[in-house]
Amino acid sequence: MNYKKLFPLLLLAALSSTAQNRIVINTDLGEEKISRHIYGHFSEHLGRCIYGGYWVGEDSDIQNTNGIRNDVAEALREIDIPNLRWPGGCFADEYHWMDGIGPRESRPAMINTHWGGVTEDNSFGTHEFMELCHQLNTEPVICGNLGSGTVREMSQWVEYLNSDNVSPMTNLRKANGREEPWSVKYWGLGNENWGCGGTMTPEYYANEMRRYSTFAKNYGENRLYRIACGPSGADYKWMETLMKEGNPGRSFQGISLHYYTVCHNWGNKGSATDFGESDYFLTMSKTLFMDELLKNHINIMEKYDPANRVGLIVDEWGNWHDVEPGTNPGFLYQQNTLRDAMVAAVNLDLFNKYCRRVKMANIAQTINVLQAMILTKDDEIVKTPSFYVFKMYKVHHDATLLPAVIETELYTVNEESIPAISASASKSDEGDIHITLSNLDPGKSQKVICELRGMENATFEKGEIITAEKINSYNDFGKIEEVFIDTFNDIEIADNTIYINLPSKSIVMIQLR
Ligand code: AHR
Numbered sequence: 001m002n003y004k005k006l007f008p009l010l011l012l013a014a015l016s017s018t019a020q021n022r023i024v025i026n027t028d029l030g031e032e033k034i035s036r037h038i039y040g041h042f043s044e045h046l047g048r049c050i051y052g053g054y055w056v057g058e059d060s061d062i063q064n065t066n067g068i069r070n071d072v073a074e075a076l077r078e079i080d081i082p083n084l085r086w087p088g089g090c091f092a093d094e095y096h097w098m099d100g101i102g103p104r105e106s107r108p109a110m111i112n113t114h115w116g117g118v119t120e121d122n123s124f125g126t127h128e129f130m131e132l133c134h135q136l137n138t139e140p141v142i143c144g145n146l147g148s149g150t151v152r153e154m155s156q157w158v159e160y161l162n163s164d165n166v167s168p169m170t171n172l173r174k175a176n177g178r179e180e181p182w183s184v185k186y187w188g189l190g191n192e193n194w195g196c197g198g199t200m201t202p203e204y205y206a207n208e209m210r211r212y213s214t215f216a217k218n219y220g221e222n223r224l225y226r227i228a229c230g231p232s233g234a235d236y237k238w239m240e241t242l243m244k245e246g247n248p249g250r251s252f253q254g255i256s257l258h259y260y261t262v263c264h265n266w267g268n269k270g271s272a273t274d275f276g277e278s279d280y281f282l283t284m285s286k287t288l289f290m291d292e293l294l295k296n297h298i299n300i301m302e303k304y305d306p307a308n309r310v311g312l313i314v315d316e317w318g319n320w321h322d323v324e325p326g327t328n329p330g331f332l333y334q335q336n337t338l339r340d341a342m343v344a345a346v347n348l349d350l351f352n353k354y355c356r357r358v359k360m361a362n363i364a365q366t367i368n369v370l371q372a373m374i375l376t377k378d379d380e381i382v383k384t385p386s387f388y389v390f391k392m393y394k395v396h397h398d399a400t401l402l403p404a405v406i407e408t409e410l411y412t413v414n415e416e417s418i419p420a421i422s423a424s425a426s427k428s429d430e431g432d433i434h435i436t437l438s439n440l441d442p443g444k445s446q447k448v449i450c451e452l453r454g455m456e457n458a459t460f461e462k463g464e465i466i467t468a469e470k471i472n473s474y475n476d477f478g479k480i481e482e483v484f485i486d487t488f489n490d491i492e493i494a495d496n497t498i499y500i501n502l503p504s505k506s507i508v509m510i511q512l513r
Contacts (some may be wrong), residue, residue: 006502020451021448021502022407025425028432028454029403029508034426035359036082036397038351039390040141042316042362044089044123046115046369049333053367054132055124062379066131071381072367073135075374075470079154079390080397083186083364085141085315086129090114090196092188093147097157101176114196116330130182141227141315141362146190146212147198155215159189163218173383182223183224186316186360189213193229193260202241205229209242213251227313227360228252234261234293240301248301249309256357257297258316261287271474272321272334277442280339280471281413283319284440287343289316290350290420298357311359314351318363318371318386319343332369337474338483338505340371341385341466345422345438345507348393352424355401363390375410375477382475385483388466392485392509395434399426402433411441420446421478432461433512439502442471448500458496458512467506 023223056062056069063070087095089112099108100122107122107436142161144154161171164181175183191197191214193205200208209228218224224233228246231238242248242255247278263270263283270279294312301310321334351358363386372385380385401424408421423437439446452458464487473482488508490501502508 005083020407021409021421021446023423023448023450024453025402025404025433025435025450026453027402027427030400030427032350034269034396034401034403035126035468036080037139037360038082038348038355038358039397040083040085040315040360040362040391041081041366041373042085042089042364043366044115044369045087045091045095045112045120046089046365047328047333048368048376049235049365050124053374054242055063055128057123059132065135067128068135069133069376071379072374072376074423075381075387076136076366076384079373079387080394081136081138081366082397083139083141083205083360083362084133084136084366085143085188088143088191089316090192092143092191093149093193093197095145096149096153097126097160098153101127101160101172103469113276115332116328118330119155126157126176126381127176129179130161140182141183141188141360142184142185143188144216145214146208146229147193147196151157151212151215154212155217158216158224159219162222179491181219183220185222186225187216188214188228188229188256190225190229192232194232194235197229201240203245204246208494210247210251215434218282225253226251227254228258230256230313231297234296236296236300236303239297241308242302244306246345248305252310254311254313255301255313256313259290259291259293259314260316260318260320260364262320269320269322272324273337273474275339277377277471280330280414281411281418284342284346285416285418287319287346290347290468293459294354294358297428298354301357308357312354312357314358314361316364317347317361327440335474335476336372336384337472338385338466338468339471340438341389341483342438342505344386344389345393345436346440348389348396349422349438350426350437352396352401352426377477380477382477383481385466385468387464388483388485388506390505392464392466393429393436393507395511396424396426396436399428399434401426404491409446420444421448431513433458435510435512436507436508437500437510439504442505445504446502448502450498450500452496452498456497458493460493460510461489461513462511463491466501467503471505476502
């Protein structure tokens with residue numbers, strides 16, 4: 001990938017040969033909403049995400065409410081998680097939901113074959129997940145088992161959660177203590193069915209998905225939003241086949257995309273904390289590939305669905321590093337540095353940019369797995385640098401995207417270049433303008449001139465910054481935080497133009513009125 005070519009950021013952008021950073025924000029031209037669901041999360045029965053992460057059980061010494069850790073729930077409420085995808089991931093296609101309901105002592109156990117071969121005792125099931133969503137005030141996204149389940153099983157799970165009729169599944173739910181239906185809207189029709197979810201061809205999956213979808217029924221007022229399994233990375237054939245043969249807009253309302261940022265390769269991904277500038281640069285350039293992926297997949301979707309009825313759902317994304325030394329390789333436990341924060345910011349800016357089509361995204365995964373928001377050790381928790389990006393970017397939830405033109409300097413390492421600046425701008429319903437900007441260059445601060453077209457007498461209300469001493473600074477147990485949100489004031493404003501000094505390796509949010 002060579003970013004010396006023109007690189008489109010937001011609406012139109014040109015890399016500058018005159019080396020300056022200039023942004024024009026069209027404050028009066030916004031049309032598209034940035035769905036808050038772009039800021040969604042993903043939690044799988046994997047390693048210590050569910051067990052030890054959220055769930056400790058009612059009898060634990062760790063403070064909990066109905067078995068769910070209070071410290072974790074409180075921290076996640078700080079970032080307003082709009083939705084939570086569960087139970088997988090690969091686990092979803094070997095999960096049988098009926099094993100996870102009823103009295104816990106009589107729930108059958110299974111082996112979690114994908115993730116460490118550990119015994120899953122099913123103590124965290126449907127009711128526990130719905131309790132978690134309630135405590136987090138978040139919308140559930142449930143991924144059904146299309147790979148090793150049956151049409152009947154998925155159909156009954158929908159009925160169990162959503163039906164208020166007199167029916168076997170409604171009665172069973174009521175017998176298990178829940179009177180009212182939960183009316184779950186978002187349903188995944190399998191996960192990675194090209195791989196761990198059944199190694200299917202796109203043609204075969206398209207057929208199966210239509211069949212499963214037919215029997216996933218609407219109950220009452222609730223209209224299901226069914227998410228078909230989409231491609232891995234640049235598998236454009238998968239997207240094309242699903243859009244052509246999958247009955248888009250009727251059998252599915254959303255289609256997923258999975259893309260993980262891996263610094264080196266799958267056999268040797270690279271350390272989460274022990275890396276130099278060339279690995280940092282490689283990670284940033286690989287994560288920027290998301291721009292090309294979104295553009296190309298959206299072009300295919302446009303061809304078959306010009307009316308934009310089907311949303312692109314990036315329901316797994318983020319950094320995938322080597323596990324922390326000495327930890328179970330099947331548990332995918334990794335630390336999280338300022339580099340991860342930069343990756344989060346850049347991807348969120350891209351999802352904002354394509355928000356006409358990108359209707360949801362879910363970072364993998366919320367706690368103790370991959371690019372997590374929170375790490376736990378016994379009764380301690382750590383908020384990661386990525387957590388603080390999600391906290392800072394709350395300003396974009398359900399705001400209107402403001403089209404912008406960005407001219408950016410280049411950040412160059414070993415004769416390869418990427419844009420130095422990433423940015424997004426949005427307008428809230430209250431009329432506030434929020435601009436998020438990242439300076440990817442770890443060795444150089446950047447001056448940014450930002451023109452606010454279409455508004456008068458803008459005032460600076462507030463600024464925030466995330467940065468740290470080193471690109472691999474991180475937060476750890478028993479230590480003072482090295483990466484957090486601080487106040488930012490290094491801006492001047494005159495004649496509706498703002499002059500911003502962005503420190504090296506920083507993420508900044510500016511609020512204007
Ligand atoms: O997030 C970890 C795994 O990555 C998920 O289970 C799977 O869907 C993907 O391959």
